[in-house]
Amino acid sequence: MYGILGALLLASFVAVIVGGGEVSAGDPAPGNPARGLELLLTKAYLPADFDQEVFDALWTTWEEPLRSRARDVSPADRRRMAMERYGLTPHPDDASRSLQYVVDAAGRWTMSCLACHQGQVEGRPLPGVPNADYALETLTEEVRQVKVARKKPLGHMDIGSLLLPLGTTDGTTNAVIFGVALMRHRDADLNIIPATPQLFYPHHDMDAPAWWHYRRRTQIYADAFAPKGHRMLMQFLLVKENGPEQFAEWEDDYRHVEAWLESIEPPAWPWGVDAALVARGRILYAAHCTACHGAPARDPTVADGYPELVIPIDEIGTDRARFAALSADQRRSLPASWFGRGVPPPAAGSESPTGYVAPPLDGIWASAPYLHNGSVPTLWHLLRPAARPAVWHRGPTAGYDRERVGLAVESLPALPAGPLPAVERRRHFDTSRPGKSAAGHDFPDVLDEDGKAAVLEYLKTL
Numbered sequence: 343m344y345g346i347l348g349a350l351l352l353a354s355f356v357a358v359i360v361g362g363g364e365v366s367a368g369d370p371a372p373g374n375p376a377r378g379l380e381l382l383l384t385k386a387y388l389p390a391d392f393d394q395e396v397f398d399a400l401w402t403t404w405e406e407p408l409r410s411r412a413r414d415v416s417p418a419d420r421r422r423m424a425m426e427r428y429g430l431t432p433h434p435d436d437a438s439r440s441l442q443y444v445v446d447a448a449g450r451w452t453m454s455c456l457a458c459h460q461g462q463v464e465g466r467p468l469p470g471v472p473n474a475d476y477a478l479e480t481l482t483e484e485v486r487q488v489k490v491a492r493k494k495p496l497g498h499m500d501i502g503s504l505l506l507p508l509g510t511t512d513g514t515t516n517a518v519i520f521g522v523a524l525m526r527h528r529d530a531d532l533n534i535i536p537a538t539p540q541l542f543y544p545h546h547d548m549d550a551p552a553w554w555h556y557r558r559r560t561q562i563y564a565d566a567f568a569p570k571g572h573r574m575l576m577q578f579l580l581v582k583e584n585g586p587e588q589f590a591e592w593e594d595d596y597r598h599v600e601a602w603l604e605s606i607e608p609p610a611w612p613w614g615v616d617a618a619l620v621a622r623g624r625i626l627y628a629a630h631c632t633a634c635h636g637a638p639a640r641d642p643t644v645a646d647g648y649p650e651l652v653i654p655i656d657e658i659g660t661d662r663a664r665f666a667a668l669s670a671d672q673r674r675s676l677p678a679s680w681f682g683r684g685v686p687p688p689a690a691g692s693e694s695p696t697g698y699v700a701p702p703l704d705g706i707w708a709s710a711p712y713l714h715n716g717s718v719p720t721l722w723h724l725l726r727p728a729a730r731p732a733v734w735h736r737g738p739t740a741g742y743d744r745e746r747v748g749l750a751v752e753s754l755p756a757l758p759a760g761p762l763p764a765v766e767r768r769r770h771f772d773t774s775r776p777g778k779s780a781a782g783h784d785f786p787d788v789l790d791e792d793g794k795a796a797v798l799e800y801l802k803t804l
C-alpha cells in the first residue's frame with residue numbers, strides 16, 4: 343500500500359523531525375516506533391473530512407482583503423495561505439499536504455491524531471509538540487460552506503460541529519467532551535447501542551499535552567484517571583462507522599503508535615542560555631518545584647524520579663471545568679470497557695480524583711500555552727500569576743517568544759469592543775469565559791523577581 347514512495351517519504355520525514363525515535367531492523371519489541379509514526383502519517387482510521395477540491399476552494403469563504411489576495415496568487419501559495427489560516431503544518435516532503443491529515447490517492451483528507459498532537463515551533467515540526475495553532479472550528483465551518491455551495495455531501499465533522507462546539511479558541515479543543523459524547527453510544531464491548539440524545543454537556547476546551555510525557559506517565563489525562571495502554575489511545579476512533587471488529591483489527595497498529603509515543607524525546611532548547619542563571623535556577627527548582635513535578639529527565643545532576651502526584655483542586659486553584667466535567671461513573675466505565683482490558687488496572691481511587699496531576703516539565707519550553715486549558719501564553723506569565731493577561735491575542739500561526747518562552751501574543755485588558763467576526767474571536771483567548779480561567783498555580787510566588795528570572799532560564803534547559 344505504501345510502496346517505495348511511502349518508504350522514502352517516511353525516511354526523509356524521520357530524518358527531519360525524529361530525534362531518538364528510530365528502532366533497529368528486526369527489533370523484537372512488539373511495537374515499532376517508526377512504523378507507528380508511518381501509520382499516523384499515512385493510514386486513515388476515520389471517514390474522510392473533505393477532498394482536495396474542497397480544500398483548494400476554502401479561500402472563497404474568506405473575508406476581504408484576504409480573499410482577493412488568495413485569488414491573485416498561485417495555487418501553491420493559496421494552499422500555503424490555507425494551511426496558515428487553519429494551523430496546519432506543510433508536510434516536509436510535499437508542501438501541498440499537511441502533517442495533520444492523511445491524504446489518499448483520490449485526494450481525500452482525513453484528520454489524524456497529529457491534528458492536535460503535532461505542531462510547530464518557529465516553523466519546525468518537533469516530534470510530539472502539541473499543535474497550538476489548530477483552528478478546527480474555523481476549518482470545519484468553512485469546509486461546510488464550500489460543500490453546501492458545491493452540493494457535496496456533508497461528513498461527520500460537518501454535522502457533529504452543529505451539535506457540539508469543537509473549540510472556541512484556536513489551539514484548544516473540546517476533545518474530552520467529544521469522547522464522552524461518543525462513548526455514550528457504546529457498550530463495554532464497543533457495540534453501538536441506542537441512547538437518548540443528550541443536549542447539555544459541560545463543554546470546555548483543552549490544550550493537548552506533549553506526547554514526550556507519555557513515557558513518564560502510568561495514568562493519563564489532566565486528572566490521571568485512565569491507565570495508559572495502546573487500546574486507550576484508540577478512543578478518538580469511536581465514530582459510528584467503526585464497529586468493535588474494526589477496533590480489534592486495528593489494535594496491532596496502535597501497539598506501534600504507542601511505541602512511537604514512548605520513543606519521543608523532549609526537544610532541546612536550540613538557543614543559548616545564561617549558565618550562571620541556570621545554575622541558580624536549578625537550586626530554586628529543586629527546592630520549590632521538584633516535589634510536585636519530579637526531576638527533569640534531562641538533568642543528570644538530580645536523581646531521576648517523577649512522582650505523578652495529583653494535587654487537590656483547591657490547592658492548585660486552576661480552572662475547575664475539566665475536573666468537574668466527568669462523573670465517577672464515566673471515569674470508571676472507560677477503563678472497565680474494551681479500552682482498559684489487557685492493560686494494568688487503574689490506580690485505586692482513579693474514578694474520583696482530587697484534582698489535577700502535576701505534569702513532568704521536560705521540554706516545557708516547546709509546549710506553550712500552559713496549564714491544562716492552555717490559558718497562560720508563556721512561562722514568564724506562568725511564573726507571575728498577577729501579570730497573566732485577562733485576554734491575549736495571537737496570529738493564526740502563533741509566533742514564538744524566546745524572551746518570555748512561549749507564544750508571542752498581545753495582552754489586552756478585555757475583548758475589543760463591538761462585534762468580532764468568529765474567526766477573529768477564536769484568535770483571542772478570553773480568560774473570563776467558562777473553562778478558560780488562568781488563575782491558580784500560585785506556587786512560583788514564593789520566588790522573588792531574581793528567583794523567577796533564574797527559574798525561567800533553568801526551565802529552558804529541561
Ligand code: HEC
Binds near residue numbers: 517552563579
Ligand atoms: C481534537 C484534538 C485531538 C485529537 C484528534 C487527538 N487528541 Fe489526544 N488529546 C487531546 C487533548 C485535548 C488531550 C487532553 C485530555 C485530558 O487531559 O483530559 C489529549 C490527551 C491525549 C493523551 C494523554 C496524554 C497525557 O499526558 O495525559 C494521549 C496519550 C493522546 N491524547 C493520544 C492521542 C492519540 C493516539 C490520538 C489519535 C488516535 C489522539 N490523541 C487524538 C486532543 C486530541
Ligand code: HEC
Binds near residue numbers: 660712714797
Ligand atoms: C503543589 C504542587 C506543585 C508545585 C509546588 C509546583 N507545581 Fe507546577 N503544576 C502543578 C500542577 C498540579 C500543575 C497542573 C495544573 C493545571 O494544568 O491546571 C502544574 C503546572 C505547571 C506548569 C504548566 C505545565 C504545562 O504543561 O502546561 C508549569 C510550567 C509549572 N507547573 C511550573 C512549576 C514551577 C516552575 C514550580 C516551582 C516554582 C512549580 N510548578 C511548582 C503542581 C505544582
